[in-house]
Amino acid sequence: QVQLVESGGGLVQAGGSLRLSCVASGRTFSTYSMGWFRQAPGKEREFVGAISQLGDREYYADSVKGRFTISRDVARRTVTLQMTSLKPEDTAVYYCAADRASIPGQYTDNYDYWGQGTQVTVSS
Secondary structure, three states, X not given: OOOEEEEOXXXXXXXXXXXXXXXXOOOOHHHOEEEEEEEOOOOOOEEEEEEOOOOOOEEEOOOOOOOEEEEEEOOOOEXXXXXXXXXXXXXXXXXXXXXXXXXXXXXXHHOOEEOOOEEEEEEO
């Protein structure tokens, strides 16, 4: 089993940056692909981006492509979401998730474990 804990959320002005981190428990972190999702009030949880098990492939939603970057550090069992050029529409609770597949999916059903989420608020 994998436990995930996100951190790094907060309030930022439009155009600013934030870096979210997700630390995984357990020794099997390296066997999982990792993804980030977000959920705004009244909306469904949506895919933001993901990184493959080996860290050699990254995938992004069109809405964040070119602004967000995902990376992973196997030794620290951490996956990071670097967010730049933030917009008010990026406001949401951000969740990290673990997928047993070597190539991550883009749907919530693909993922086996979830963190508790961290709030990101972007003011205009």
